[in-house]
Amino acid sequence: MNRKVVALIVAIFIVVIIVGVIFPISNRENSRTNNSSSGETINNTVEVGEDRLVFINGGSFEMGSPETEMQRETDETQHEVTVSDFYIGKYEVTQSEYEEVMGENPSNFSGDNLPVENVTWYDAIEYCNKLSEREELTPVYTIDGENVSWDRSANGYRLPTEAEWEYAARAETTTPFNTENSISDEEAKNSENILIAYFSWSGNTENAAEIIQGKTGADVIELNPVEPYSSNYNEVLDQAQEDMNHDARPELANHVDNMEQYDTILLGYPNWWATIPMPIASFLEEYDFSGKTIIPFCSHGGGGFGQSITDISKLAPNSKIGEGLSIHYSGGSGLENDISDWLSNNGIEEQ
Numbered sequence: 069m070n071r072k073v074v075a076l077i078v079a080i081f082i083v084v085i086i087v088g089v090i091f092p093i094s095n096r097e098n099s100r101t102n103n104s105s106s107g108e109t110i111n112n113t114v115e116v117g118e119d120r121l122v123f124i125n126g127g128s129f130e131m132g133s134p135e136t137e138m139q140r141e142t143d144e145t146q147h148e149v150t151v152s153d154f155y156i157g158k159y160e161v162t163q164s165e166y167e168e169v170m171g172e173n174p175s176n177f178s179g180d181n182l183p184v185e186n187v188t189w190y191d192a193i194e195y196c197n198k199l200s201e202r203e204e205l206t207p208v209y210t211i212d213g214e215n216v217s218w219d220r221s222a223n224g225y226r227l228p229t230e231a232e233w234e235y236a237a238r239a240e241t242t243t244p245f246n247t248e249n250s251i252s253d254e255e256a257k258n259s260e261n262i263l264i265a266y267f268s269w270s271g272n273t274e275n276a277a278e279i280i281q282g283k284t285g286a287d288v289i290e291l292n293p294v295e296p297y298s299s300n301y302n303e304v305l306d307q308a309q310e311d312m313n314h315d316a317r318p319e320l321a322n323h324v325d326n327m328e329q330y331d332t333i334l335l336g337y338p339n340w341w342a343t344i345p346m347p348i349a350s351f352l353e354e355y356d357f358s359g360k361t362i363i364p365f366c367s368h369g370g371g372g373f374g375q376s377i378t379d380i381s382k383l384a385p386n387s388k389i390g391e392g393l394s395i396h397y398s399g400g401s402g403l404e405n406d407i408s409d410w411l412s413n414n415g416i417e418e419q
């Protein structure tokens with residue numbers, strides 16, 4: 069399968085999960101009017117009563133990412149696109165919503181209120197049709213095996229087009245998020261609510277933590293295990309592997325008294341056997357990170373983050389994970405700049 073096909077499949081998958089479902093305004097005017105007293109006006113959107121849909125005023129925008137935007141695809145050529153008015157799901161389709169309609173939950177990371185995942189585009193359009201039927205609307209899609217057609221006159225639920233999705237996501241900005249360059253820009257971060265927490269064995273992560281501290285002025289905690297690891301490289305390799313095999317939680321020598329003060333944790337660690345060292349797991353299990361943002365920085369010998377980000381997400385459920393910084397060993401002469409860019413991308417101002 070070539071790269072474009074893969075990208076397309078991924079794009080469709082993301083649209084399904086992130087955006088939920090929409091349906092044309094013309095067919096929902098009544099519902100909007102009936103519920104307007106409980107709705108709330110936000111810029112150009114109107115919440116439809118208790119529904120999970122928001123109304124989006126149509127308009128023109130520059131579709132595609134500017135050259136400076138992170139994670140831009142090389143084939144994105146910016147061009148003006150005009151979209152009509154539409155409604156869009158405000159939240160991702162949850163597992164409980166999906167299961168109620170489809171009778172099954174294919175997700176890996178289960179949780180009623182988590183977004184449904186592991187769904188194909190075909191699953192998603194079937195979900196739309198079934199949802200339409202439940203609400204006595206006319207299903208939009210005619211599905212015949214892999215042949216699918218879209219009846220534009222039908223009043224049921226459908227997936228947003230790529231243009232509608234991007235128009236809604238950019239929300240009259242030209243930046244990746246409606247809050248500019250980071251999802252968290254609205255929560256102006258300052259050094260008082262940021263904690264730098266790190267574990268380092270041979271000093272690379274520690275050096276990065278010190279630079280980050282110098283740039284932000286944030287509080288720092290080094291996560292030292294009560295029983296230190298061997299200073300011998302071959303021995304620590306074995307110890308780390310044993311930790312992993314036993315899913316160990318080494319006791320930490322130091323603790324954070326006032327975790328509620330912090331809403332952003334810059335979490336530093338070396339890549340050990342393609343994931344976090346287990347003292348990091350001990351740290352993540354010791355506190356409640358719900359609602360907090362964890363922003364990882366990881367020093368490694370070529371393996372990048374490995375599966376550490378996934379493991380952090382599992383250990384700190386209900387936290388947000390910010391954009392991570394991958395540091396090759398010591399990070400070399402570009403580290404200072406890389407750290408500055410990373411802080412800025414995460415909406416953290418330097419002091």
Ligand SMILES: Cc1cc2nc3c(=O)[nH]c(=O)nc-3n(C[C@H](O)[C@H](O)[C@H](O)COP(=O)(O)O)c2cc1C
Pocket residue numbers: 267268269270271272273274304305306308337338339340341342343367368369370371372374396397398
């Ligand atoms: C026990 C152990 C396991 C490691 N496993 C990996 C690995 O799986 N992938 C990788 O890229 N680097 C691995 N490394 C290399 C470290 O991630 C790298 O040397 C890092 O810069 C060390 O950071 P520190 O100086 O903060 O301890 C490992 C190092 C150790 C000691």
